[in-house]
Structures are given as C-alpha cells and as structure tokens.
Amino acid sequence: MTGTETGSDAGSETGSTSTSGSTSGDSETTDVATDEGSEVDDDEPPIMCEPPQRLADAGACTGRIVGVALAANRLGESSYATAAREFNYVTAENEMKWSYNEPSPGRFDFSAGDQVASFAERNGMQIKGHALVWHNQLPGWVESLNSAQAVREAMLRHIREVMAHYRGRVRAWDVVNEAWNEEGTALRDSVFHRYLGPGFIDEAFIAAREADPAAKLYYNDFDGEDLSVKSNAIYEMVRGMVERGVPIDGVGLQMHVRIPDDEPSLEELRENMQRIADLGLDILVSEIDVRWCNGETEEQQAARYHDIIKICIEQPRCTEVTIWGITDRYSWLNVPGAPSCPNGETPHPLLWDDNYGKKLSYDAVMLALQGL
C-alpha cells in the first residue's frame, strides 16, 4: 500500500514553495551572519506563500493538487483552455470511461481520452484516470454479458488494457465508481455485482495494482460525505479491504452538493474524513460542484465552497480537490436528468459564470486552498 507515502508528498510540495525569500525584513547586511543562527530559523513561523496567481498555486501553499474535469471537445475554446491552466490536475469528464475507450469487446479507442491527457501534459498538469469499473456509461455489450466468466474476463481485460495504455502518465485511478446504491443500503445491481458478487471490488483493485503498480487506486462515490447509512457502508467496505490487504489508496468523496448547510454537515464531513484517514487512506474531494438554486445567493455559494474545501485542507490526508468543470455554461447539471435544482432552475454550480467571469466562489476556493 502506498497510502503512507501520500501524506509526505503533500508536505514536500509545501516545503518547496517560496523558501528563497528573506524571512524578515530587518536587515540585508546580516546575510552572512544569519547562517549561524539557523536554530533560530527553526522556531520561526512557517513562511507564508506568495500571493497565488492561480488556483493551483493556492493549493501548492498547503501541499494539495488542484484539479478540474475537462471535456475534450471544449479544449479548442481559448477562454476554456485559459481557465483550465489555473489547475495542475485533470480528470477527463467522460473520455476515459468504458463507453468511450472500449465501445466493442476488445476494441480499444483512446483517442478522446488522449486529447485530454495530452492537453494536461502540454500544460504540466497531472492526470486522474476516471473511471474503470462503473455501472454507468457502460457499453451495451458489457451489460448483456451473462456469465461470471464472461464478466470477469471483460472487467479484468478492461482494467489491464486501459491502465497499460496510460501507465506512467496517470497519477491515480478511480478503480470502482459508485458501487453502492443511492441510499447505501446495498451494493447496486450492476452486471459486475450480479455475476461476481461483492468480490468484484477486491478483484478490480487487485488487477489494477498489477496493471500499474505506481498509480494510486481510489474508490469513488457520491452522497457518502457526511455520517449516513451510505458513508458508513463505504467506510466499512474500505476498512474490510484494508484489513484483507486489498490494494486501495484512497476514497473519493464526489461532493456534488447544494448550498444549504445540512448535506454534508461540516462537522460530520470532518469526522468522516478523519475515520477514513485513520485507516491509512487518502481522501479526495473528487468532483465538487455547488448547486445555487432559487432564492439562494452567490455569497452563500461561495461560503459553501470555502467551508467544504477548508475542511479538506485541515485534514492532512485530504490530498486532492477537483472541481467538476470550468464554466457554468457547460456544467453537467444543466442537462435534463442530472441531479439539479428542485424546481428545475439553472444550478450555476461552478467557479466561472456563463461568460468566463470569475465568481465569488472562485475567490472563496482560492482562499480555502491556502488554508485561509
């Protein structure tokens, strides 16, 4: 398990920022003499970071990487690409999903995923792989497999081939996504669960570790943020995996939330993160967006973004924050059928408005990432 290494990764990024500046304004003439006083330096408060220019720089202040979900077909739009360069971590919003990269059995097509990956690499951004085993955006041919052997072969081949293609390029994979039902009362009735039983999850992680031993391996789900039947189920599941020695490195809390301060409750979010951290696992805020519905204000949205991300920053094992898109104009929540506002209002859930103006939420995230 690589879990323990991650905590120190987070720290080392912090250490590399802004260390060259003078630590006190009092005298430049004492430059040579100050070397002798190095014990004194140890007692000095940590050096504050430079005023960040980008969201990624704000995250570097606290040793976090800051991600965004990108769509390949928007990368040619210059305002979109400019905003994307604020981040140093990229999830393909759709293009690395099964329906895109293995549309028919054994015929792999990485073209769309590669567009997103190349954009990330050209811009010095790390890449998150999303998602290997998921009941959604699954091609029909997988859904219609009808034996344990066929499902197992398809699942393992998919994991092996996709991870081999991106080996060395992807920092982390969501290996299993949304295995629990909405309420967390049972594992969903996916083709994987139906034919392989609950063990499909262990099998997927074991295959993933073999396919790319250097990649971090995550379980990712929604509505498991605060203390609830569902977060308990996820917690017990990953606790069992850790106990059995199944290779898992972290738990993604998707964090598709609304403004009102009840789900997740901040206190419960803190507790839930802590119990996951106590298992030696990392926690990711993996897909945050905050729906701004009727009657609520932009200030409230900004406060909600701030408060949730601040909880992550206060938890040393919460290592990544990813925002689920750039501009409100293209949010997945605008599309009919998405979990949106109760009366069908436009949710405006992101950090840039429809015309790429930075919203109050942008400033709020900038502060929270610095731990402010």
Ligand code: XIL
């Ligand atoms: C969403 C994308 O944003 C949409 O464009 C697509 O139509 C459906 O999927 N949980 C996940 C993500 O893990 O993959 C989903 O992304 C949002 C919910």
